[in-house]
Amino acid sequence: MLLRCCLLSLLLLCGAGARAAEAVALRILTVEEPPASFHDSAGQPDGFVVDIVKALQRQLKDNTLIELLPEGRAMLTAQQEPDVLLFSFSRTAEREALYHWLLPVLQKRWQIYLPAQSRLQLNSLADLRQLNAIGVVRGDVRESYLLQQGFTNLVAVTSHQQNLQMLNSGRVDAIAGDSLELAYQLRQSQQATPLKLALTLRSSNVYLMMPKNADAGLVTRWQQAAKALQQSGELEQIAVQWQQRIRQELQINVQRDGHLLLF
Secondary structure, three states: OOHHHHHHHHHHHHHHHHHHHHHHOOOOEEEEEEEOEOOOOOOOEHHHHHHHHHHHHHHOOOOEEEOOOOOOHHHHHHHOOOOOOOOEEEOOOOOOHEEEEEEEEEEEEEEEEOOOOOOOOOHHHHHHHHOEEEEOOOOOOOHHHHOOOOOOOOOEEHHHHHHHHHHHHHOOOOEEEEEEHHHHHHHOOOOOEEEEEEEEEEEEEEEEEEEOOOOOOHHHHHHHHHHHHHHHHHHHHHHHHHHHHHHHOOOOOOOEEEOOOEE
């Protein structure tokens, strides 16, 4: 009788543990930054890194919906809810200890753009400080960098599309972004002002990541899936497909280093 009770207790504990593991509610969050992640014409998530995440989900048999949020809101959600997979976000010294860095997916330039007809010359941060207003995306790594440098002439909005609208209306003198995401936005906006690259500040590696306090088992599963996908060669196949798609859609030749694309 005692043995039966012990076995029953053990089974109940195992069942409770399994239910607890199943109860981990994952959220997958990213931002509207084409061609890495964006809504397609049908309103569904699309993009180079979206395809990477979908490949990982197939491997893990995970059906979590991919949510596209404003960047600041996505980062805040990850601070408040531990079991979150974030992409595509830059790996920086300030973020280093806060996240598990699961997989690098691309390299992103931090650049400043002017209207094509502008006569301004920007050669340094000192030149940038002289501008009346610079459009940035709230929560974006480029906004964070400029704030750390003491800039007080930033105008923060929730999307790169809003930045283009402000530049078009003359509300800002320049905007922060990179060539590919702005090329996609310009293609979608018939009224947008043509741009020219004025200054490259630096670049960063962009990752899939989870908060440090995320469920340990969940982190391990996604880490193992990322490693397996990389070893299988599927990551590089996705990169090649998007390299070709970007060339066809934007007539831009994107550099590739293995499975990493350079934006």
